[in-house]
Amino acid sequence: MELSATELHAQLTSGKVTSVEVTRAFLDRIAAHDGAVHAFLRVDRDAALARAAEIDQRRAGGAKLGRLAGLPVAVKDVLCTQGEPTTCGSKILEHFRPPYDATVIERLKAADAVLIGRTNMDEFAMGGSTENSAYGATGNPWDVTRIPGGSSGGAAACIAASMAPLSIGTDTGGSIRQPAGLCGVTGLKPTYGRVSRYGLVAFASSLDQIGPLARTAEDAALLLEVIAGHDAKDSTSVDRPVPDYHASARQPLKGLTLGLVREHFGAGLESEVEQAVREAVRVYESLGAKVKEISLPHGKYAVAAYYVIAPSEASSNLARYDAAHYGYRTPEEPMIARLEKEHAALEKAGNEKALANHDNALVRMYRQSRAEGFGAEVKRRIMLGTYALSAGYYDAYYLKALKVRRLIRRDYDEAFQQVDLIVGPVTTSPAFKIGEKVDDPLAMYLVDLYTVSANLAGIGGIAFPCGFSASGLPIGLQLQGPAFEEERLLRGAAMFQQATDWHTRRPHLR
């Protein structure tokens, strides 16, 4: 269980272990520790073992197996799986069982992965702490009183806690990289269009991207290779070949020039994070990299632009949860009774105007179901987005944000004329306490400070551990690369991991 996915894969292939043994070990680990961590929303032990047994049998029979044959993979509960609950951490989708598989799920199945369970997340991927899940928060395996980051908190925590060797997360504003950084694992947000979004329940369509979480860059490369590539069902997925990421991951980058963003080292960055990042840069220099200071001048507007664009798209994407077609619906009898009571009271008071505006049953059903089915953060963003898109405000907010987005992309294009990769922190501080920021949404939004720009620009980024705080919490390092340079990101991360051992450290779970 302390092996990397790549090592496990080698043992499975050579017949040293069986998939049933591997899967059972992880399942036992989940059984022993997930009560404290709560990385998983659902684990179907029997189904996972049956699948593992089937793969073992096929292997024994000499069948040609897929790229991930027998390896357990945990999936964030935001990707549709046929016939199985897909809740997105929301009450409104509590009973939703999609009639189809997401493309990524299809590809995992085709690669003979063992889908070991569904991981916890902030409701509809909105949040940076996994405290917004309707099914309870996830704890950081390094200190379960702290947040694991979010929204892919469960996906990162299960890797950190050795409950799965590989997992799938999604990243809209940093939701893979930020929890990877806070949990001390490796997480990659691919370029927009690299992985099909078909079957990913949308939060902000123009920003969402699916990516791998793992212990090492090499493992992430293995998983990316399986899920990447064009999909006719997603017209925004790009039709270009998928490189052999895993084969190249261990080749160090020669003559590498790293960009250090001046604006990343301003106020707000905790000193021990800054120290760890600067130390990591020195490691790269020792490996032959040159470092250049660069500027991303529009980065300071990224969080603001993101919190206009993402909620705008979310307000539209979440309109389908109207309680009419599927999902949670408020109990109708008490609703109707209350509606009639209100109506009678208005009539008695002779309040014509209120009567004219009074809900009909359908409107009340929508309103009440949505009021009860969505959590506070989701409602906050729906309101933000609805406001930003409404007549009279569109130009001032949405359109302005799109312009900022273009400028951010241009900053990156110019930066990548000078450097191969940009290196910097993932977050301003290590993981904070559960509950610490729940009453301060703006402070919570700032956890995306270093990650959102990549989503706005559509480029890729990778996060991995580069040190620990005095209190023993992981500190992450982020590399960002030009569009479709996932290979460069993975090799950049792997060369660091070959020179250091931060990524091998595991929390002690009781």
Add this chain to the structure above:
Amino acid sequence: MSDKHDYTVVIGLEVHVQLATASKLFCGCSTKFGAPPNTQTCPVCIGMPGTLPVMNRRAYELGLRTAIALNCQIAGYTKWDRKNYYYPDLPKGYQISQYDLPFSHDGWLEINDAKGAFEPKRIGIIRAHLEEDAGKSMHDEVAGRADSRIDLNRTGTPLLEIVSQPDMRSPAEAKAYLTELKLLLTYLGVSDCNMQEGSLRVDANVNLHVHLPEGKIATPIVEVKNMNSFRAVERALTYEAARQYDVWVETGNKIGDVPKQTRGWDDAANVTRGQRHKEESSDYRYFPEPDLVPVTVTEQEIEAARAGLGELPAALRDRLVKERGITAYDSDVLVNQGLPLVQYFTELADLVGDAKMASNWIQQDVLRTLSEKNLSIEAFSMRPDRLAGLLQKVRAGELDTSRAREVFVDMLDKGQSADEAMQARGITKVDESELVALCEELLAANPKIVADIKEGKLQAAGNLIGQAKKRNPNVNPGRFRELVLEVVARMA
């Protein structure tokens, strides 16, 4: 204000056309009409979480064809937008449409009236854009219940919305525009235009320009919906113009004084009725659809589409007049029946060698039969070669028009050829010598008529034709008349 003022009706039309694709705009589901509810749906078109739309290229091509035929400018780059609103039959909570960058704009369609009710004119087209249809709500209010059922078979069906300039000045012009547009769409093969099945739906924006001594004033614009036939459009607009005048006399409201009103046409009651104002109806929170990539089209693709349009109705009308020598009126009637009928006509005219005769027979006998039997020309059993057989007999003087009609009916009912039908009815060409004998006999028996004819009252011959036909129904009245006049002339 007791004086009656002059006013002009100002009409602009929004036409939604269902494009004749086999599958929906953003998924592979069938668009066939009439399937059991919710059987033609998939996760994509019912907006299941996680699903994504992928554009149907064929729908874009059909839209492009139409826009080019409407003389529109075609945008090289066009994007999709989301139009957000809640409605039970709109499963995603938004409709994918085109907002600020439609794929076409600024075209025109020429209308004219063969009977000269108005001068030929060009109606401007503001834009034509693509969008997906919503589902269908069925409200069942039987026995005090208010159940509503939703059929999502129609969701995602490709629509082309064609928005005209407010260039029409009478209900007749509006009807002519719709007729010409429908004809064009039919010729292009882009839609079946079946109004009963909702393939063609019309909304009208209408207001008045009232002419006062101090100048023209415009009344508030009203949008009229639910018109299910072109006749209903004409009646609704006629009603609405008169109603708006009365409202103006009563209130004096000008454009801008009150919000735009939506009214529905009640065909049975022959009135428009106000519909509840939609809350914030103007605020659809449009924004670019992030799930679809923009569509780009090259000049070459536009040129290829233009080259493939085929002959359009206006050009065809001119050509029939020029090449076939029929009147503009006849050409209009034939062309307005659609391309299959024009093909029938040209085939018939070629076989008979008389376009005018072919046109007359089609307009009178063929079209009457089609309308009585509710048939299309494609389903008409008498193909041009058989009908030509009959018309050739008429031309050869073997039977007169009224007998030919009887033969036509027999050919139709019994599936006979012209020869068979004539034989069955005992119609044979009367021998010339027999005809002469009959003529001389009748002249001898009717000296009064002979005298009349001698005095120049040639119509008196009609009486003799009647008598001759009674004796022998096969007598050709034209030939017999000639004979009578010849013989009388010789008697002088």
